[in-house]
Amino acid sequence: MITLEAVTAVNRLGLGARQGDLRDPSQTEREALAQQCSSPQAFLIPGQSLPDRTQAGAVLATYLRERAGSPAISGSDRTMTLSPEAQQEAVAGPIRKMLQFAFPDVVARTHHAISTPNGFAERLVYFWSNHFTVAGTKALTLPYPGVFEREAIRGHLTGSFSELLLAVVRHPAMLLFLDQAQSIGPGSTLGKRRGGGLNENLAREILELHTVGVRGGYSQADVTELARALTGWTIAGERLLPLAPGATPGDSAFIAALHEPGARKVLGRSYAEAGEDQAVAILKDLARNPATGRHVAVKLATHFVADRPPPDLVEALTDSFIMTEGDLPSLHRTLIDHQDTWRSPDGKFKSPNDFLVSSLRATGGAPPLPRQLVEAYGALGQVPFRAPSPAGWPDDAASWAGADSILKRLEWSQAYAGQVTLTERPLTLAQGALGPALSGRTVEAVQRSESAVEGLVLALMSPEFQRR
Amino acid sequence: MTFSNPSRRALMSGLGGLALATSAGQLAFARSTGQKKIVLVILRGAMDGLAAVAPYADPHYRPARGRLALSLPGEVEGVLPIAEGFGLHPRLEFLHAEWRAAKLAILHAACSPYRGRSHFDGQDVLENGGDTAFGLRDGWMNRALGLLPATASPKAVAIGLASPTVLRGSTPYTSWTPPTQPDVPDSTIARLTDLYAGDILLSPALAMALETSALVETQATEGLERRRGAGGLGGYRTLTQAAARILSAPGGPAAAVISLDGWDTHANQGAASGSLALRLQSLDAALASLKQDLGSTWHDTVVIVATEFGRTVSANGTGGTDHGAGGAAFLLGGSVRGGRMLGDWPGLAPAALLDGRDLSPVNDLRALFAGVLNQQWGLEAADLRSKVFSGGSPPSPLSGLIA
Numbered sequence: 001m002i003t004l005e006a007v008t009a010v011n012r013l014g015l016g017a018r019q020g021d022l023r024d025p026s027q028t029e030r031e032a033l034a035q036q037c038s039s040p041q042a043f044l045i046p047g048q049s050l051p052d053r054t055q056a057g058a059v060l061a062t063y064l065r066e067r068a069g070s071p072a073i074s075g076s077d078r079t080m081t082l083s084p085e086a087q088q089e090a091v092a093g094p095i096r097k098m099l100q101f102a103f104p105d106v107v108a109r110t111h112h113a114i115s116t117p118n119g120f121a122e123r124l125v126y127f128w129s130n131h132f133t134v135a136g137t138k139a140l141t142l143p144y145p146g147v148f149e150r151e152a153i154r155g156h157l158t159g160s161f162s163e164l165l166l167a168v169v170r171h172p173a174m175l176l177f178l179d180q181a182q183s184i185g186p187g188s189t190l191g192k193r194r195g196g197g198l199n200e201n202l203a204r205e206i207l208e209l210h211t212v213g214v215r216g217g218y219s220q221a222d223v224t225e226l227a228r229a230l231t232g233w234t235i236a237g238e239r240l241l242p243l244a245p246g247a248t249p250g251d252s253a254f255i256a257a258l259h260e261p262g263a264r265k266v267l268g269r270s271y272a273e274a275g276e277d278q279a280v281a282i283l284k285d286l287a288r289n290p291a292t293g294r295h296v297a298v299k300l301a302t303h304f305v306a307d308r309p310p311p312d313l314v315e316a317l318t319d320s321f322i323m324t325e326g327d328l329p330s331l332h333r334t335l336i337d338h339q340d341t342w343r344s345p346d347g348k349f350k351s352p353n354d355f356l357v358s359s360l361r362a363t364g365g366a367p368p369l370p371r372q373l374v375e376a377y378g379a380l381g382q383v384p385f386r387a388p389s390p391a392g393w394p395d396d397a398a399s400w401a402g403a404d405s406i407l408k409r410l411e412w413s414q415a416y417a418g419q420v421t422l423t424e425r426p427l428t429l430a431q432g433a434l435g436p437a438l439s440g441r442t443v444e445a446v447q448r449s450e451s452a453v454e455g456l457v458l459a460l461m462s463p464e465f466q467r468r
Numbered sequence: 469m470t471f472s473n474p475s476r477r478a479l480m481s482g483l484g485g486l487a488l489a490t491s492a493g494q495l496a497f498a499r500s501t502g503q504k505k506i507v508l509v510i511l512r513g514a515m516d517g518l519a520a521v522a523p524y525a526d527p528h529y530r531p532a533r534g535r536l537a538l539s540l541p542g543e544v545e546g547v548l549p550i551a552e553g554f555g556l557h558p559r560l561e562f563l564h565a566e567w568r569a570a571k572l573a574i575l576h577a578a579c580s581p582y583r584g585r586s587h588f589d590g591q592d593v594l595e596n597g598g599d600t601a602f603g604l605r606d607g608w609m610n611r612a613l614g615l616l617p618a619t620a621s622p623k624a625v626a627i628g629l630a631s632p633t634v635l636r637g638s639t640p641y642t643s644w645t646p647p648t649q650p651d652v653p654d655s656t657i658a659r660l661t662d663l664y665a666g667d668i669l670l671s672p673a674l675a676m677a678l679e680t681s682a683l684v685e686t687q688a689t690e691g692l693e694r695r696r697g698a699g700g701l702g703g704y705r706t707l708t709q710a711a712a713r714i715l716s717a718p719g720g721p722a723a724a725v726i727s728l729d730g731w732d733t734h735a736n737q738g739a740a741s742g743s744l745a746l747r748l749q750s751l752d753a754a755l756a757s758l759k760q761d762l763g764s765t766w767h768d769t770v771v772i773v774a775t776e777f778g779r780t781v782s783a784n785g786t787g788g789t790d791h792g793a794g795g796a797a798f799l800l801g802g803s804v805r806g807g808r809m810l811g812d813w814p815g816l817a818p819a820a821l822l823d824g825r826d827l828s829p830v831n832d833l834r835a836l837f838a839g840v841l842n843q844q845w846g847l848e849a850a851d852l853r854s855k856v857f858s859g860g861s862p863p864s865p866l867s868g869l870i871a
Contacts, residue, residue, distance in 0.1 A: 179734045182786040197785025201734050204585065204791070214586050214601070220823060223585075349669065381630075381645065388729060389513075391588050401669050402630030403677035404643040410660065410674070414652040445663045454656045461660055463667045 002435040005029050008342055011437070012468045013304060014119025016358025019424065022435040030336050033120045037332040042121035043154045045112045050105055053151060053172050056143040057235065057250020059101045060176075063139065066094040098142035103370065105146020106377075106384050111367050113357045121157075124332060126353070127303050129153045130392035131296075132168045132210060134177045136385045144173035145385035161296070161326030162287035165210065169202070169283060172235050172252045178202035178390060185231035185260025198260075203227035205390045211286040213295035218267060225264045229271065229279045232259030293321030299395070300335060306348065307396040310340040347467040349397035352380035354468060355409060359460050362433035365420040372419075379412050381405060410461055417456040426455030430462070437464050503768050504844050505715050507724045507758070508609060508634065511751070511775040512591060513731035516789050517796030518781065518827065519744055520560065521576055525553035528816035532782045536739050536789070545740035550574070551809045558740050559749035562756035566800050570807035573869065575836050577794035577814050579777050579829030581859060583822075585791035587732065590776030595634035597834065599859030606637030608834075609723055611856045612841050613639040622676050622721055625714050628707045629727035642676035642721070644710055680714060704728050704754035712761030715769070722845070728754075731775060735786040755800070767802035770844050770870060774833055780825050781816055794827035797836060803871045810836070810866060832863045839866035 002022045009029035010017045036042045116122050129149045136142045152171040156164040168174055175181040184196035191197065203226035208214045232254045234240060236247035240255055247253035254276040263272040266282050267289070273281050286292060297317035301309030313335075320334040335341055350358065356376055360368070368376065377383040387393050394400070422429070427446050430438055442462040449455035459465060522538045523529050524547050530537045538557065539546040547555025548564040554576075556564050566572035582593035582601065589601035597608025613623040614637070624641040626632050635641045657678065664671040711724045730747060737744040755773070759766050778795030794814070800806065811831035814820045822828045838852045842865040853862050 179786060179788075182735055184785055186785070199734060199784050199786045199788075200790055208586050208588075214584070214589055220585065389587060389732075397669060398636060399631050401673055402626065402643045403641075403673045403680060404626075404630045404645050406670060406673045407677035407681060408645070410652055410657075414656065441663060445659055449659060450655055454653070454659070457652075457656050458659055458663060462663060463670055466670065 003029075004436055005342060007435045007437045009033060010119060011358070011434075012344070012347060013123065013336075013341070015113055015116070015122055015354070016119070016361045016468070017433050017435070018115075018361045019364050019429065019432040022432060033336045034333055036118045036121040037124065037336070038158060038329045039118075039121070040155075040158045042118040043125055043157050045108055045150065045154070048108050050108060050150065051101070051147060053144075053147050053252075054248055054250040056101070056147045057172060057237075059098055059143045060140065061237065061250065063094050063098055063142075067139075095139060095142065098139070101143045102136060102146055102385070105150075107370050107373060109146065109149070109384060110357070110360075110373055114360045114367055123304075124157060125149070125154055127300065128157060128164070130387065130395075131299060132164075132174070133387045133390050133392035134171075134173045134385075135387045135390075137388070138177070140176045141173060144176065148173035149385075157328055159328060160287070161292070161321070161328060161331075162284050164328065165283055165287045166280065168210070169206065169230075169279075170233060170252050172250070174202070175233055175235060175252055178205055180230055181234045183227065183231055183234075184258050185228060187260050187262070188231060189257040190255075191258065191260070198224070198227050198231070200224060200227035203230055206283070206286065209391055211295070212267075212289050212291035216289070216291040216295065222266050225266050226279075226282060228260040228262075229264045229266070229282055232256060232276060233279065234258060287326055290318070290322050293326070294318045296321060296326075296331075300331070303395050304335060304348075305341055306344045306346065307398070313338050313340040349401050350466055350468050351393060351395075351400055352377075352382035352405070352409070353384065353393075355460075355466065356380055356412075358433070358465070358468070359413070359416065362460075362465075363416075363420055363429055363456070364423060376412055376416070379408055381408060409466075410457070413457045413460045414453075417453040417460070420456075422452060422456065426452055426459050429456070430459040430465070433459075434464055438462075439464055505722055505724070505765065505769040506609075506840060506844055507711065507715070507726065507769060507771040509726045509728060509755075509771060509773040510591070510594070510632065510634070511731045511773065512587070512629075512727055512729045513733075513775075514587060514590070514777050514779055514791060515731040515775040515795060516733055516737065516744060517576060517578075517775070517778040517794065518789075519737070519739075520557050520748060521550075521574055521796045522547050522555050522557065523553060523576075523813075523816060524555050526816045528781075528818070532816060534783045535787070536737065536783045538739055554809065557745065557748050559745050560752045562752045562759075563798065563800070567807055571800055571802065571804050572806040573799040573804055573808055573810050575797045575799065575810045575831055575833070575866075577778075577827050577829060578774075578797050578811065578831040578833050578836070579794055580833050582777065583793065583829075585777070585793075587776060587791070590791075592633055594774065594776045594833065595632060597634075597837075597857045597859075603859065607632070607634035608837065608856050609634045609725060610637030610639045610641070612845070612847060612852075613641070613723060615847055615851055615855065616722065616845060619719075621679065621719050624723035624725065625680060625711070625721050627711045627714075627724055627726040628703075628729075632725050632727055635723075635725050640672060640676060641723075642680040644680050644714060704750045705757050708754040708758040709761055712758055712765075716762055716765040733779070733788050734784070734790060735788040737788045770799065770801040770804060770840050772836065772840060773798040773800075774836075777829070778827050781821060781827055782825065792826035793822045794829035794831075797833060799836065799840070799869060801870075805868060805871050810869075835863040835866045836869075838863070839869045841865070843867075843870040 006029055010021050134145050134148045136145045148171055152167045156167045178201045179199040180202040183199040184191045186197050200223050204223045207218045236244045236249055236251055236253040243255045243257055244253035256275055263270055271278050271281050297314050301313045316334055316338050320331050324330040445458045446455045449458055541547055541549040541555055545558050549555050550567050563572055580594045581599035582590050592601045595607045596604040598604045622640050622642040624635055626635050626643040630643040664674055707726050711726055714720055715724055733744050762769055774797040775795050777793055779789035779792040784790050814828040814830045820828055834857050841847045849865055
């Protein structure tokens with residue numbers, strides 16, 4: 001007997017049922033989920049040799065050298081005689097090399113999502129990766145987001161929020177994405193000699209998006225102070241390497257000659273620490289701030305349970321975060337243990353990524369070719385690692401269930417159903433994917449369809465499969 | 469999806485459960501209100517208003533902007549002169565021509581009532597029409613459309629971003645983004661429509677999407693560039709072309725909201741050339757294409773181009789600009805009374821800046837929005853104050869915007 005609890009565990013909290021996932025469970029669903037969230041291995045992509053941050057840095061360095069030699073990119077006078085489209089093409093060659101470097105990560109991540117038994121852990125990876133978005137939407141970050149997710153996110157989900165935050169903020173991908181790598185303390189040794197100045201982008205997003213949240217009670221002065229404290233964190237590129245003894249080329253490094261001297265004051269507390277210890281101390285305090293707990297709790301409950309999350313659940317998650325000083329396994333365990341997690345009458349409307357991954361899991365077809373993946377992600381409107389802003393992808397039905405979005409899903413389903421080799425009849429697949437959540441009306445529609453292709457399209461597009 | 473097949477079109481008209489349920493009289497009425505169009509172009513990411521519309525004669529302009537400052541009118545790559553002391557960015561040639569034809573008006577030093585510096589909250593206030601981020605769950609354009617007479621077809625279309633906050637709410641709207649995938653058989657669409665009956669989220673979404681696609685696809689589609697997102701440079705024109713087709717179709721919607729991404733220029737934004745210049749050039753080309761593709765409908769169309777806030781007056785340490793306050797907005801169209809700057813100008817003197825860093829947002833964008841709604845659709849000032857805009861004291865509509 002397959003229970004609705006099993007469906008919730010696999011479909012809402014995980015990435016969707018593969019054929020056979022909804023057979024009678026050998027252990028309780030909650031225990032199975034709890035095991036995933038305390039096992040470091042469950043968060044990793046096994047058996048892949050994917051590049052690391054210094055390899056990404058080398059690819060970026062090559063791009064920057066090529067760019068320096070190209071008039072279309074460096075913005076010289078010749079640029080103006082080219083149309084925007086021609087200029088785009090002139091940029092495209094060097095960019096393409098970075099895309100080719102980054103793409104195996106998209107493929108590996110998708111193939112892992114299709115096959116992993118640890119759907120809950122993987123959804124947690126997606127949640128935190130989105131919370132700390134690094135998008136390949138600017139040239140400087142193109143080689144990095146997959147590397148970032150593996151190095152800064154996947155490896156830090158069984159420790160504390162504080163450790164996760166420090167890993168994220170100091171990763172070269174984040175330093176580049178939010179312009180920190182270029183920020184210079186105006187009163188620092190190098191700032192006084194060479195000019196340049198502060199860039200407050202990372203400081204603002206740490207406060208607004210990563211920690212206390214936009215209503216967390218900070219001011220413009222706090223943003224600027226945090227930006228000053230963060231100066232020094234940059235990338236050990238060619239020119240700066242001599243100033244960072246011991247640093248690995250292309251990795252992040254703290255360069256004291258860029259750091260704004262003096263004590264800082266953030267959210268009412270003074271920080272007299274020198275050098276990199278100053279920003280670390282501020283970040284650790286931000287990670288402990290109750291407003292951070294509440295901000296994370298609201299987002300977590302929204303992602304896993306409902307667009308308007310149950311207040312009791314938000315309270316429980318907030319309390320857990322504050323009591324344990326942001327211990328992530330405890331926080332995730334609180335989510336599993338709370339009764340509201342298991343009741344959500346309307347469920348969550350799937351994001352395009354959820355829809356694609358769950359469709360591929362449900363049908364059990366061969367993993368898509370890289371070209372098919374690019375087309376699918378593009379058509380559905382959610383290309384991995386290309387979130388539209390540092391706030392990440394939206395997480396509500398109002399953003400994903402627009403008229404056009406439904407049509408794009410229908411069109412993709414049609415294309416996919418026409419090409420996949422099915423091993424089961426569409427109705428059997430729908431039963432395996434949805435168990436007791438499959439409605440009589442969908443059963444009827446699939447049974448009456450005029451072809452297997454149409455039956456599969458209707459199953460994938462059914463109201464219950466569009467939700468989790 | 470392509471709609472080359474006539475039976476598909478026949479199906480579309482039947483599918484509009486909306487269309488079936490209304491009387492012929494309402495349809496005729498819909499057509500008359502739909503003739504007056506409003507296009508809202510939202511530049512997401514905070515366009516640098518001081519780069520688009522440069523106060524080149526202000527004594528503080530050149531020192532503050534440094535290498536981001538544009539050259540004087542008449543110099544190589546100089547600004548295109550408009551009102552005294554102001555010039556358009558040299559890549560905004562179409563907008564300059566519209567200014568000289570007195571069809572472009574500019575509201576500078578403008579912002580919603582939002583005074584923080586978050587994109588996400590800033591866009592929310594710009595679109596919700598109140599004075600608090602996430603203080604309202606629906607958008608001002610949706611509430612304004614709700615005051616228009618009922619129509620058989622959707623009153624608005626979202627282009628580029630499928631569900632912008634400004635269109636969220638109880639008035640149905642449709643949406644469009646560039647097509648990428650093959651055709652779906654009629655029979656599957658019919659069965660899916662049956663399966664969605666009673667699903668309040670999916671049923672209307674599917675019906676409206678099919679009708680909107682039909683509007684774009686029944687006309688020639690060869691000109692549409694495919695697979696370009698709202699953030700790509702060529703993509704801007706794809707989106708305005710689609711908007712023109714949907715708006716100018718018989719019974720087409722009264723409003724379009726077009727989202728254009730990519731304006732957050734924290735680093736190396738350039739001056740007369742460079743990354744921001746390319747983006748401005750693409751915006752200019754997209755607006756030119758909108759005018760051309762709308763044909764005679766252009767005379768009944770008012771286009772508002774707005775952004776969530778401006779950027780810092782001074783260049784930052786990395787050749788870009790950070791989040792600021794007062795920005796620039798454009799108003800153009802066949803019947804706009806243009807060739808002039810609207811509102812007040814606070815200047816760039818350090819004492820006049822907000823928090824010592826940002827162009828003071830002395831002009832409330834809601835006054836511009838309300839003025840357009842008032843004069844283009846005939847919405848009453850009292851209704852605009854009580855039903856469309858809210859929070860604090862919503863400003864009076866700007867008058868005399870449209871001839």
